[in-house]
Amino acid sequence: MPVPRTYRAEGLVLKHQPLGEADLLVTCYTREDGKVRAVARGARRPTSKLVGHLEPLTRVNLSLARGRSLDQVTQAQVVDSFAALKGNLSAVAKGIYVSELVDGFGVEASANPALYHLALETLACLLPSDGQPESELPLRYFELRLLEVSGLLPELYYCVECRQLITPGDHRFSPNAGGTVCTQCAPPDAHLRPLSVRALKVLRLLHRCPLAELPPLPMDAGLARELKGSLAATVEFWLDQRVKSSAFLEHLRRAAETDTTLTPAANARAE
Amino acid sequence: MTFEHLPAASPSLTRLVEELNKLPGIGPKSAQRLAYFIIRLPPEEAIALADAITNVKQAVGYCQQCQNLADVPLCPVCADSRRRADQLCVVEDPMDVLALERTHCYRGLYHVLHGVISPLNGIGPEQIKIRELFARLEGSQVKELIIATNPTLEGEATAMYIQRHLASSGIKLSHLARGLPVGGSLEYADELTLSRAFQGRQEL
Numbered sequence: 001m002p003v004p005r006t007y008r009a010e011g012l013v014l015k016h017q018p019l020g021e022a023d024l025l026v027t028c029y030t031r032e033d034g035k036v037r038a039v040a041r042g043a044r045r046p047t048s049k050l051v052g053h054l055e056p057l058t059r060v061n062l063s064l065a066r067g068r069s070l071d072q073v074t075q076a077q078v079v080d081s082f083a084a085l086k087g088n089l090s091a092v093a094k095g096i097y098v099s100e101l102v103d104g105f106g107v108e109a110s111a112n113p114a115l116y117h118l119a120l121e122t123l124a125c126l127l128p129s130d131g132q133p134e135s136e137l138p139l140r141y142f143e144l145r146l147l148e149v150s151g152l153l154p155e156l157y158y159c160v161e162c163r164q165l166i167t168p169g170d171h172r173f174s175p176n177a178g179g180t181v182c183t184q185c186a187p188p189d190a191h192l193r194p195l196s197v198r199a200l201k202v203l204r205l206l207h208r209c210p211l212a213e214l215p216p217l218p219m220d221a222g223l224a225r226e227l228k229g230s231l232a233a234t235v236e237f238w239l240d241q242r243v244k245s246s247a248f249l250e251h252l253r254r255a256a257e258t259d260t261t262l263t264p265a266a267n268a269r270a271e
Numbered sequence: 272m273t274f275e276h277l278p279a280a281s282p283s284l285t286r287l288v289e290e291l292n293k294l295p296g297i298g299p300k301s302a303q304r305l306a307y308f309i310i311r312l313p314p315e316e317a318i319a320l321a322d323a324i325t326n327v328k329q330a331v332g333y334c335q336q337c338q339n340l341a342d343v344p345l346c347p348v349c350a351d352s353r354r355r356a357d358q359l360c361v362v363e364d365p366m367d368v369l370a371l372e373r374t375h376c377y378r379g380l381y382h383v384l385h386g387v388i389s390p391l392n393g394i395g396p397e398q399i400k401i402r403e404l405f406a407r408l409e410g411s412q413v414k415e416l417i418i419a420t421n422p423t424l425e426g427e428a429t430a431m432y433i434q435r436h437l438a439s440s441g442i443k444l445s446h447l448a449r450g451l452p453v454g455g456s457l458e459y460a461d462e463l464t465l466s467r468a469f470q471g472r473q474e475l
Binding site: 015020021046047049051052053055056057058078081083086087088089092093096097099100244245247248249251255 | 296388390391392393395396423424427428431432435452453454455456459460461462463464466
């Protein structure tokens with residue numbers, strides 16, 4: 001049976017880049033077909049029917065036509081533009097991080113609906129609730145579940161070396177070996193990092209509990225750093241490349257710590 | 272891509288094709304067509320083209336003030352004393368300055384960022400001329416900063432970054448209105464554009 005010339009898909013726009021004079025090369029992660037790269041003809045013209053519907057971090061219904069090398073976007077309609085998220089710089093930076101990881105772990109022409117729904121679930125929770133401080137916990141949840149839906153979940157209950165059940169203690173975590181290493185084992189692994197009982201408990205909780213139902217967790221800077229180090233290292237190990245957008249997240253985090261607003265000279269002028 | 276498989280091409284022609292092929296939007300076939308066009312040009316025209324490329328690389332630098340491309344220390348806009356020094360418009364690229372100048376409705380100064388914050392491409396605030404903007408604003412007479420980055424995710428992120436940095440500076444911050452383009456259609460507009468068009472509606 002011949003493959004239909006056109007098809008429809010619901011997807012999340014991950015990124016786009018200019019192509020030619022007025023076209024866009026759009027990368028989406030679709031529920032039905034996995035990662036799709038398609039050309040949107042004329043989408044950079046202000047009067048294009050597609051412009052605005054294909055912005056990154058937008059959930060869209062797409063109509064596509066199959067091409068010899070690249071498919072073509074014939075129609076696009078926004079389902080959810082995540083407008084509130086796009087009005088918050090930290091949430092945008094986190095959203096871009098999510099889209100980079102979906103792009104990295106997503107495979108073309110190979111559907112993984114769990115990955116699609118995980119990305120949407122995470123984007124919906126990136127804005128801090130009223131009165132709550134900003135937290136990177138949704139990103140840690142996303143990283144752990146991303147590894148899970150990609151078949152790469154780190155082992156959190158047994159030692160990856162001796163296969164014994166992990167008991168309370170100061171264990172280690174190995175991104176390369178794929179999970180926790182007990183206190184008795186000492187594999188020659190340069191990437192081995194300490195993993196406290198608190199961090200292990202949070203990882204297990206992230207694995208068990210949906211993001212929207214996570215209870216408020218008392219996170220200090222040390223615990224946040226430990227979780228980030230373990231999960232980001234695992235993600236980069238499997239991706240086999242640096243996650244570029246993490247640098248901007250780190251920049252924003254440092255700026256928030258030091259509160260780098262304009263210098264006192266300008267502030268004085270304002271007064 | 273190499274062109275060593277072209278037996279009829281001379282080494283100098285092959286080199287020209289390879290160099291033209293590096294230009295954006297120029298594929299191998301277009302590069303060959305352009306190379307043969309250059310060969311057929313009168314010698315003085317081909318030399319004028321080569322001279323123009325050499326000169327532009329030697330002469331053009333950044334304006335000390337606005338970071339726009341200029342072949343003198345201060346670009347014509349910054350050197351024009353009739354321009355309003357208390358208004359500064361921040362744009363992504365030099366071509367945006369040309370587009371805004373064509374409107375004849377802005378008489379202030381510019382600052383060119385030469386890009387936007389693009390985390391996916393590893394471009395952060397350090398890689399664009401944003402530090403120069405903050406340094407320029409210190410002790411300046413700028414009262415209003417008009418952010419004219421493109422209404423894309425990355426353009427908006429850059430605008431929010433500038434806004435966050437200058438929040439307590441006392442400088443009035445504004446950005447260009449978002450909404451429907453002239454010649455556009457409500458039917459095909461996305462919800463974000465339409466909601467912003469509503470928010471920015473004007474009294475008749």
